[in-house]
Amino acid sequence: MASSAAGDRRAFGELVSRHGSFALRVACKVVSDTSIAEEIVQEAMVRAWEQSTHFEPSRARFSTWLYRIVMNMCLDHRRRIRPAAMPEGFEPVDPTSSVQDKLELDERDSALARAMKALPASQRAAMALVYEEGMSGAEAASIMGVSAKAVERHLARARTSLRESLRARYS
Amino acid sequence: MLTIRRFRVLAESYGADLQRWPQRSRAAAERLLTVSAQARRVFSEARILDAAILEASTQNQVSPAEQCAALERLKSAVAIRLATSNAQRPNPSVFGWMPRWFREVATPRRFKLASGVCAVLVAGLVIGSLYTGAPATRSVLTFLQPDPLQLFEDLG
Secondary structure, three states, rough: OHHHOOOOEEEHHHHHHHHHHHHHHHHHEEEEEEEEHHHHHHHHHHHHHOOOOHHOOOOOOHHHHHHHHHHHHHHHHHHHHOOOOOOOOOOOOOOOOOHHHHHHHHHHHHHHHHHOOOOHHHHHHHHHHHHOOOOHHHHHHHHOOOOOOHHHHHHHHHHHHHHHHHHHHHH | OOHHHHHHHHHHHOOOOHOOOOHHHHHHHHHHHHHHHHHHHHHHHHHHHHHHHHHHHHHOOOOOHHHHHHHHHHHHHHHHHHHHOOOOOOOOOOOOOOOHHHHHHHHHHHHHHHHHHHHHHHHHHHHHHHHHHHHHHHHHHHHHHHOOOOOOOOOO
16 A cells, blocks of 8 residues: 555555455445446545555555545435336235246346345445444444444444335235 | 333334344343243234235335446446546545544544644743743743753863
8 A cells, every 4th residue: 555655556556356346246236336336446546656655554444545545436326316116016926836936036126226226325235244244333334434323323224225115015 | 121012112112023123132132922821812913914015025126136237326326426627536535645544543523623622822921921921931941941951160
């Protein structure tokens, strides 16, 4: 990182290789569009390069600093666009048929996947970091720039929304 | 002491995987699970939703090959951006010539604080010298430049 701050492009390229995968994965989860996620991460990396002289290793790890830039840009993007419509209900199926059971499960998963995409950006971000990347609430909080309690609230709201969407479908 | 109320809040946030829970609550949660049927019920409800979320998450996942391709695209795109004029080379820090350990210690915040303290001290000295007038100036000079040695005075 010190070399990058001094203007070493090759050193910064190493940082892109090391942290790019995680950044892309999380950005995909938050913005739900691979090409937009790639654009955001690319922009975030360039911004990190431009601001690398302002990075203070005594205050945060580089990865946390970089992921926070990515996360802020993802959240900004999601705030700018209109949220996707919540998934609609499904036709009732005969629960006795195993094929139809399988179809129903697939439908449920697809519906839940769409419901997850429709969650507010901060809730999606919290879920991606904690549930899918296996981070602690405190780690997720430092990347999102919020308190651990706030992450806890985002997770609880996300789970409530998903539970409600499932319940509405099967009631 | 983890109450059932707090247990429910944590389960509704972090689900039924204790590894995701705050570390300080895990042991208490395990104890509560062994003694409380209510806690076990909350946990099993959370587990059902966890399983559904996990299944749904796999649908949103990008394949490893696509992830590798995306990373390669990112690396080349960033390299091109850095090589163009749009992405300016980082401005070297004013303190770039100083040793790294000093730059780490002398953060901008500490630097501002030290500058403030110095400014107050200088202002204090100036104001003090203005108000105490000539005697003070003389005393300061006397302190800085003691009386000349009087080795030969007694001889006279």
